[in-house]
Amino acid sequence: MDQNVFQFLEVERVDPQKRSLEVRRSSFAEIYRSFQDQQMQMQANRCLGCGNPYCEWRCPVHNYIPDWLKLAGEGRIFEAAELCHLTNSLPEVCGRVCPQDRLCEGACTLHDEFGAVTIGAVEKYLVDTAFAMGWRPDLSGVVTSGRSVAVIGAGPAGLGCADVLVRNGIRPVVYDRYPEIGGLLTFGIPDFKLDKGIMKLRRQIFTAMGIEFRLGVEVGHDIGIADLLAEHDALFIGTGCYRPIRGGLTNESADGVHEALPYLVGSICHERGYPYEQARFVSMQGKRVLVLGGGDTAMDCLRTAIRQGATRVRCAYRRDERNMPGSAREVNNARDEGVEFLFNLQPLGIEIDGDGRVIGVRVVHTELGPPDASGRRRPVPLAGSEQLLEADAVIVAFGFSPEPIPWLETLGVGVDERGRIKTGGRFAGQTDHRQIFAGGDAVRGSDLVVTAIAEGRQAAVGIIEFLDI
Ligand code: FAD
Numbered sequence: 001m002d003q004n005v006f007q008f009l010e011v012e013r014v015d016p017q018k019r020s021l022e023v024r025r026s027s028f029a030e031i032y033r034s035f036q037d038q039q040m041q042m043q044a045n046r047c048l049g050c051g052n053p054y055c056e057w058r059c060p061v062h063n064y065i066p067d068w069l070k071l072a073g074e075g076r077i078f079e080a081a082e083l084c085h086l087t088n089s090l091p092e093v094c095g096r097v098c099p100q101d102r103l104c105e106g107a108c109t110l111h112d113e114f115g116a117v118t119i120g121a122v123e124k125y126l127v128d129t130a131f132a133m134g135w136r137p138d139l140s141g142v143v144t145s146g147r148s149v150a151v152i153g154a155g156p157a158g159l160g161c162a163d164v165l166v167r168n169g170i171r172p173v174v175y176d177r178y179p180e181i182g183g184l185l186t187f188g189i190p191d192f193k194l195d196k197g198i199m200k201l202r203r204q205i206f207t208a209m210g211i212e213f214r215l216g217v218e219v220g221h222d223i224g225i226a227d228l229l230a231e232h233d234a235l236f237i238g239t240g241c242y243r244p245i246r247g248g249l250t251n252e253s254a255d256g257v258h259e260a261l262p263y264l265v266g267s268i269c270h271e272r273g274y275p276y277e278q279a280r281f282v283s284m285q286g287k288r289v290l291v292l293g294g295g296d297t298a299m300d301c302l303r304t305a306i307r308q309g310a311t312r313v314r315c316a317y318r319r320d321e322r323n324m325p326g327s328a329r330e331v332n333n334a335r336d337e338g339v340e341f342l343f344n345l346q347p348l349g350i351e352i353d354g355d356g357r358v359i360g361v362r363v364v365h366t367e368l369g370p371p372d373a374s375g376r377r378r379p380v381p382l383a384g385s386e387q388l389l390e391a392d393a394v395i396v397a398f399g400f401s402p403e404p405i406p407w408l409e410t411l412g413v414g415v416d417e418r419g420r421i422k423t424g425g426r427f428a429g430q431t432d433h434r435q436i437f438a439g440g441d442a443v444r445g446s447d448l449v450v451t452a453i454a455e456g457r458q459a460a461v462g463i464i465e466f467l468d469i
């Protein structure tokens with residue numbers, strides 16, 4: 001059947017329905033419902049099928065977007081799922097958590113005037129549906145090479161690497177210190193954005209494909225790097241980026257001040273009952289909560305505090321809304337759920353009472369000056385504009401930088417001035433040690449799920465070329 005190229009004029013962009021605000025404020029369930037079959041086809045068929053699709057260029061894994069939208073629009077779900085998996089190792093995850101407004105959908109030709117095609121929601125629908133209908137990746141034609149690679153880190157980078165390796169006949173053995181796979185997808189991003197059942201199903205699928213997981217194993221502590229090099233033909237490092245950036249505020253370790261990631265991990269493990277003994281649950285019930293920072297991590301903390309029953313949840317950010325680093329969609333979701341945003345406020349110090357408990361944060365108003373190294377305008381404090389924001393709990397979410405990895409440095413693997421692993425070798429993702437490859441946040445610094453997947457996949461191609469398979 002010929003496609004109606006004017007569908008975008010006749011059918012408006014529609015996003016999947018969200019759960020009611022009342023439910024969202026007290027439940028950790030994913031907020032977006034799925035498309036209905038017919039609704040998904042109507043939305044997929046809005047695609048113009050551009051000859052030179054900007055969406056594909058802007059997507060970090062260069063998904064064949066117009067091609068699988070066409071298949072989805074024709075109801076050919078298995079073929080569409082197959083095509084999605086040619087370029088992306090976790091398409092159902094990206095459909096949920098990519099900041100599409102900044103990536104594929106932001107580049108859609110229809111974006112400004114007619115509303116972009118709902119690329120992310122269709123991607124999620126068609127992979128979820130294919131899995132529910134029993135579709136699984138077919139590796140029956142893969143010839144095994146007898147080679148194996150140790151993948152350190154079961155986050156998006158490690159999983160992306162393992163996926164490409166196993167499809168090319170190399171046995172990946174994935175090590176992670178956590179009891180489940182996913183990295184920050186499981187121990188970071190809350191269920192209301194990404195249900196943890198998604199990664200459980202992925203673990204089954206990857207295991208059936210031939211990826212071996214050795215979980216609850218910390219490399220450098222439970223097993224040495226020399227043992228891994230002896231057992232495997234090459235190594236991939238996808239250990240992420242976990243050292244919290246400090247604000248240099250007074251009383252930063254006072255009672256009632258929390259670091260963002262341990263707070264989120266404590267909440268997830270509490271909700272899900274994961275046996276991770278380092279997780280510490282903190283409830284914000286009945287408290288006035290102030291979150292410092294404006295990225296994805298800050299949004300997740302704010303929305304977790306709302307769901308835990310905090311009485312007031314505020315976000316203080318030193319730039320304006322336009323200059324926030326995270327996804328605009330998630331800022332809007334947080335606002336709808338009751339978060340108050342306070343822009344152009346820079347924290348100066350944490351105030352405490354006589355018992356050492358936090359009572360609030362002293363802030364100063366800012367205006368935006370010239371751009372800094374990140375290209376965003378630098379906040380400049382306005383003299384005499386200080387004020388105290390009262391709070392019973394403060395969560396610090398200023399981002400992360402890579403932590404030093406001593407066992408890697410002893411092998412001569414170089415890092416840059418910000419502690420990121422250097423990968424300038426002859427093959428994609430190759431470090432200063434010829435057998436060791438790396439990718440994801442450990443190489444880029446804190447970034448996105450989809451860029452970590454892209455780097456893991458590219459490094460796998462580098463490993464395959466290095467092993468001359
Ligand atoms: P990680 O996901 O961090 O995985 C690294 C893995 O390595 C972990 O499982 C860790 O346990 C393991 N590891 C580390 N050291 C060792 C060791 N020595 N031995 C064994 N295992 C080890 N991105 C988006 O695109 N959209 C979002 O909505 C979004 N929200 C976010 C919310 C939060 C709270 C945070 C913190 C980040 C968010 N991000 C988001 C960013 C995204 O999660 C990361 O960029 C991505 O997960 C990086 O993938 P990675 O595989 O490089 O590292």
Ligand code: SF4
Nearest residue numbers: 059094098103104120
């Ligand atoms: Fe868009 Fe992310 Fe899917 Fe690429 S992977 S098409 S950027 S949602």
